[in-house]
């Protein structure tokens with residue numbers, strides 16, 4: 447990959463802020479940043495909550511990680527955390543289809559971060575967007591390549607009650623507009639569904655999406671497609687675009703797309719002893735077609751992606767290690783670095 451290895455310490459002497467530091471993706475960003483020598487100011491809503499305790503166990507955390515209390519709508523809290531930083535990784539966001547809980551914090555929280563970053567004169571802000579800000583357009587054929595020029599259709603998101611996708615789209619659009627106005631150097635990373643080992647103590651929604659097929663709670667699979675990517679690759683992509691001066695614009699960070707039927711087949715091959723569903727919940731309609739996402743921009747920067755089978759394997763092994771999922775598996779893969 448294009449980045450130097452950890453021991454080169456390219457972050458030495460640099461302080462960066464990571465919002466929502468205790469979350470699934472942000473915890474990995476904090477881990478990689480600390481490994482590269484950065485000093486990290488992480489925002490969390492409650493620094494004393496046990497759900498953030500894993501951050502203090504990360505290598506380098508004792509000397510170079512501090513936690514700052516900040517809600518996305520608390521401008522002063524964000525400003526205090528971002529003050530004195532060279533860069534910001536804005537990852538915090540709600541994940542809900544409840545319009546009221548989603549849109550205001552996602553959009554105004556992002557605006558707060560950009561304004562605080564402008565006031566602190568940071569070198570770059572990296573914003574974690576979502577493929578939900580890209581693919582939601584009923585008029586785009588699934589045969590065309592979906593790249594960084596594509597945006598979700600806001601009316602369509604609204605009309606289908608996809609308030610998460612709506613919120614992420616409006617938040618990213620607002621970030622671009624405000625960054626231009628305030629002269630902030632902004633780059634966005636656009637992941638699809640993120641899998642892989644959890645550092646935090648509990649499961650989040652995207653790992654729950656895999657868990658339900660092993661726990662016996664899903665009796666059938668949905669007639670739907672999603673693209674997937676490993677969490678370590680997503681965190682790495684954030685650092686890559688932060689550290690590459692020529693990086694600009696949006697970066698789709700997607701490894702491959704699977705129909706849910708393909709996903710359960712891989713799981714059943716890797717873990718044949720779990721009660722994985724074999725039936726689709728929709729026996730009438732044809733199989734949903736894949737989107738053709740392009741991550742060429744990141745690949746051109748040297749990014750190499752973890753194969754989806756490995757990502758699924760790492761997700762399940764992590765759920766077992768955390769005691770969230772009982773162990774009944776046949777080992778076929780070696781775990782990649784946790």
Ligand SMILES: COc1cc(/C=C/C(=O)SCCNC(=O)CCNC(=O)[C@H](O)C(C)(C)COP(=O)(O)OP(=O)(O)OC[C@H]2O[C@@H](n3cnc4c(N)ncnc43)[C@H](O)[C@@H]2OP(=O)(O)O)ccc1O
Nearest residue numbers: 539540541576577578638639650651652655667668669727
């Ligand atoms: C900040 O914290 C986060 C953030 C995230 C971010 C995730 C992403 O950005 S994912 C990429 C883009 N997002 C979307 O496409 C959003 C739309 N949501 C989904 O597709 C899913 O909810 C999911 C995120 C993939 C999770 O899937 P899962 O819980 O496994 O549910 P499904 O199997 O897809 O569906 C089960 C069942 O419900 C029906 N259904 C799903 N969505 C809707 C809907 N909007 N309206 C009506 N019905 C819906 C679906 O058809 C299924 O029914 P069946 O009868 O067919 O089984 C992640 C985590 C964080 O903490």
Ligand SMILES: NC(=O)C1=CN([C@@H]2O[C@H](COP(=O)(O)OP(=O)(O)OC[C@H]3O[C@@H](n4cnc5c(N)ncnc54)[C@H](OP(=O)(O)O)[C@@H]3O)[C@@H](O)[C@H]2O)C=CC1
Nearest residue numbers: 466469470471491517518538539540551576638639640652
């Ligand atoms: N996981 C996935 O599959 C994907 C995620 N994304 C994006 O990546 C980012 C991180 O997602 P992920 O790590 O999965 O999510 P998590 O739910 O694990 O983490 C989200 C973080 O956001 C914080 N947060 C939520 N609401 C607020 C708020 N109102 N004020 C302050 N902090 C808040 C949470 O803090 P607290 O601990 O205090 O609750 C939490 O730490 C999000 O922007 C999401 O949209 C994009 C594509 C796919």
